[in-house]
Amino acid sequence: xxxxxxxxxxxxxxxxxxxxxxxxxxxxxxxxxxxxxxxxxxxxxxxxxxxxxxxxxxxxxxxxxxxxxxxxxxxxxxxxxxxxxxxxxxxxxxxxxxxxxxxxxxxxxxxxxxxxxxxxxxxxxxxxxxxxxxxxxxxxxxxxxxxxxxxxxxxxxxxxxxxxxxxxxxxxxxxxxxxxxxxxxxxxxxxxxxxxxxxxxxxxxxxxxxx
Amino acid sequence: xxxxxxxxxxxxxxxxxxxxxxxxxxxxxxxxxxxxxxxxxxxxxxxxxxxxxxxxxxxxxxxxxxxxxxxxxxxxxxxxxxxxxxxxxxxxxxxxxxxxxxxxxxxxxxxxxxxxxxxxxxxxxxxxxxxxxxxxxxxxxxxxxxxxxxxxxxxxxxxxxxxxxxxxxxxxxxxxxxxxxxxxxxxxxxxxxxxxxxxxxxxxxxxxxxxxxxxxxxxxxxxxxxxxxxxxxxxxxxxxxxxxxxxxxxxxxxxxxxxxxxxxxxxxxxxxxxxxxxxxxxxxxxxxxxxxxxxxxxxxxxxxxxxxxxxxxxxxxxxxxxxxxxxxxxxxxxxxxxxxxxxxxxxxxxxxxxxxxxxxxxxxxxxxxxxxxxxxxxxxxxxxxxxxxxxxxxxxxxxxxxxxxxxxxxxxxxxxxxxxxxxxxxxxxxxxxxxxxxxxxxxxxxxxxxxxxxxxxxxxxxxxxxxxxxxxxxxxxxxxxxxxxxxxxxxxxxxxxxxxxxxxx
Numbered sequence: 001x002x003x004x005x006x007x008x009x010x011x012x013x014x015x016x017x018x019x020x021x022x023x024x025x026x027x028x029x030x031x032x033x034x035x036x037x038x039x040x041x042x043x044x045x046x047x048x049x050x051x052x053x054x055x056x057x058x059x060x061x062x063x064x065x066x067x068x069x070x071x072x073x074x075x076x077x078x079x080x081x082x083x084x085x086x087x088x089x090x091x092x093x094x095x096x097x098x099x100x101x102x103x104x105x106x107x108x109x110x111x112x113x114x115x116x117x118x119x120x121x122x123x124x125x126x127x128x129x130x131x132x133x134x135x136x137x138x139x140x141x142x143x144x145x146x147x148x149x150x151x152x153x154x155x156x157x158x159x160x161x162x163x164x165x166x167x168x169x170x171x172x173x174x175x176x177x178x179x180x181x182x183x184x185x186x187x188x189x190x191x192x193x194x195x196x197x198x199x200x201x202x203x204x205x206x207x208x209x210x211x
Numbered sequence: 212x213x214x215x216x217x218x219x220x221x222x223x224x225x226x227x228x229x230x231x232x233x234x235x236x237x238x239x240x241x242x243x244x245x246x247x248x249x250x251x252x253x254x255x256x257x258x259x260x261x262x263x264x265x266x267x268x269x270x271x272x273x274x275x276x277x278x279x280x281x282x283x284x285x286x287x288x289x290x291x292x293x294x295x296x297x298x299x300x301x302x303x304x305x306x307x308x309x310x311x312x313x314x315x316x317x318x319x320x321x322x323x324x325x326x327x328x329x330x331x332x333x334x335x336x337x338x339x340x341x342x343x344x345x346x347x348x349x350x351x352x353x354x355x356x357x358x359x360x361x362x363x364x365x366x367x368x369x370x371x372x373x374x375x376x377x378x379x380x381x382x383x384x385x386x387x388x389x390x391x392x393x394x395x396x397x398x399x400x401x402x403x404x405x406x407x408x409x410x411x412x413x414x415x416x417x418x419x420x421x422x423x424x425x426x427x428x429x430x431x432x433x434x435x436x437x438x439x440x441x442x443x444x445x446x447x448x449x450x451x452x453x454x455x456x457x458x459x460x461x462x463x464x465x466x467x468x469x470x471x472x473x474x475x476x477x478x479x480x481x482x483x484x485x486x487x488x489x490x491x492x493x494x495x496x497x498x499x500x501x502x503x504x505x506x507x508x509x510x511x512x513x514x515x516x517x518x519x520x521x522x523x524x525x526x527x528x529x530x531x532x533x534x535x536x537x538x539x540x541x542x543x544x545x546x547x548x549x550x551x552x553x554x555x556x557x558x559x560x561x562x563x564x565x566x567x568x569x570x571x572x573x574x575x576x577x578x579x580x581x582x583x584x585x586x587x588x589x590x591x592x593x594x595x596x597x598x599x600x601x602x603x604x605x606x607x608x609x610x611x612x613x614x615x616x617x618x619x620x621x622x623x624x625x626x627x628x629x630x631x632x633x634x635x636x637x638x639x640x641x642x643x644x645x646x647x648x649x650x651x652x653x654x655x656x657x658x659x660x661x662x663x664x665x666x667x668x669x670x671x672x673x674x675x676x677x678x679x680x681x682x683x684x685x686x687x688x689x690x691x692x693x694x695x696x697x698x699x700x701x702x703x704x705x706x707x708x709x710x711x712x713x714x715x716x
Binding site for chain 1: 334335472511
């Protein structure tokens with residue numbers, strides 16, 4: 001069975017503390033229970049969580065949905081988005097199964113990045129690494145007005161979404177949309193196009209603006 | 212929540228609750244006030260053809276199936292749109308709510324999988340890890356449940372095709388099944404295809420897309436060589452569906468790697484141009500062994516998946532002679548030759564005859580409980596390897612054609628509780644939606660008593676024991692089954708003559 005790897009890169013910098021980080025936690029919980037109700041996603045999707053504040057950490061390695069345990073997320077520090085991208089590449093290199101004559105390799109990973117601020121580290125270094133690898137759909141989300149849309153456009157030129165504020169309702173809507181995007185990807189067939197793109201994802205709810 | 216009152220295009224009033232209950236691929240769905248129907252609004256604006264198609268679906272096509280002889284029968288098998296509605300510039304359809312048995316009563320035995328009360332999407336039952344690990348044991352039925360469900364699905368597709376319609380996106384996503392009450396229901400009928408009139412708007416669902424469609428997926432719609440879903444692609448999807456429900460594995464997903472560097476391309480070739488049956492005896496390059504399965508499946512799922520993916524222990528031939536023949540036709544002869552694929556009618560016919568070959572497994576702990584008689588003198592359950600012990604009558608059917616009797620390709624396995632129905636008495640009666648109420652009743656049964664098997668006549672007017680000087684066995688009389696005994700069930704044209712064969716093991 002081919003696995004569908006999904007990486008969530010979540011900003012846990014100090015500015016996320018309070019309502020936003022709580023919303024991220026409940027959003028994650030919702031995403032998880034939603035995907036577990038979808039037999040296709042439950043079969044094939046594998047989830048990893050990478051958080052970034054002053055540094056980046058992989059809180060949960062790529063894990064199947066049934067055994068996935070919710071990590072404890074705390075908000076503090078700055079926004080090491082560049083490091084998060086580097087770490088993502090490292091994780092993907094070790095975790096993604098490549099095809100061999102004996103083994104069916106994984107699908108290309110889906111990457112969802114959520115941040116509420118500007119990167120405070122060497123972003124370009126991480127970005128350069130990120131661009132050398134092959135990904136499935138990458139979506140970046142600017143949560144609230146503090147996030148730099150142009151930075152995110154550098155990561156995923158065609159799929160940046162924006163939440164007006166990083167409040168509970170908007171983040172819930174975002175995670176719900178991520179959940180249905182993973183569901184859709186786990187059963188989509190790319191028609192006519194060479195590469196799968198964000199237009200194959202379900203339309204985002206009103207809280208989410210496509211940039 | 213707020214109730215919204217709108218008028219359907221036929222003028223009737225519909226009230227729905229504006230709290231969305233679900234989002235499908237193309238529609239947003241809401242309950243009507245009485246919750247007996249749902250309204251599904253298409254998110255995208257429909258063009259003129261789209262609207263015309265809906266009008267046909269709720270009108271002419273619906274009538275052609277439901278207003279005919281046996282129409283009532285289809286109400287359980289199809290969740291068919293009834294009316295068209297318009298609201299806020301969006302078009303929608305009014306569809307009956309799914310019957311209660313299509314929602315999980317117990318759901319999963321794993322607490323984190325919260326599906327109690329959710330729809331019984333077929334996929335839950337097609338993957339052995341879901342069926343035997345994730346679902347509650349009380350939800351999964353036994354092997355006979357799935358064989359009967361396949362019969363229902365074949366029958367529904369046969370009816371659709373007979374009306375000149377194609378489903379175009381047949382998959383375990385668009386069929387709800389209930390192995391407990393043995394029911395199936397085709398849903399999402401608003402995408403129906405009428406060849407030459409309404410083209411499909413989807414290519415299908417992975418696992419079920421026909422090779423010719425997959426192969427030409429990237430061609431533009433204007434390209435004449437692009438293959439789109441139609442009746443023959445439904446026939447491929449139906450074959451895959453039946454194979455998956457009965458064997459819990461995919462017929463084309465094998466070990467062959469077509470493109471090591473590009474998974475999308477590999478998938479496209481494996482399901483398209485290079486599609487190859489995993490159990491093909493002509494080309495075994497896609498066949499896997501259990502070692503390969505171990506390498507390719509997660510360790511915690513392996514115990515549930517391995518028995519089903521053991522192609523040596525559970526080859527497709529355990530499905531019996533009739534279904535095996537169609538499996539070969541679908542995945543070897545017809546895989547790349549759509550016109551050679553078995554029709555839904557072929558499947559229906561083969562499954563009906565296979566049901567008569569079922570025998571109960573004598574191992575009380577057998578998970579599957581039933582298996583198809585393997586035509587040998589030492590039948591073994593292919594699921595738990597228990598050898599069947601005891602005396603087992605097999606009845607060979609002949610039928611009257613003009614002045615002589617000819618062998619039918621149809622046998623009946625006898626066990627305690629086997630019954631004779633009107634379609635056994637006469638070959639011209641077929642068990643389908645056209646049966647009249649009195650034709651659904653058993654007319655004779657079998658009983659094992661003091662080491663002998665007996666056939667007890669209940670209501671066959673003239674049962675004749677040919678072997679015993681054409682003695683008439685009246686209703687409520689019985690006859691002992693002995694090797695070679697010939698019993699005539701009806702003297703009418705098509706009437707059946709039984710020849711008894713006793714297997715002693």
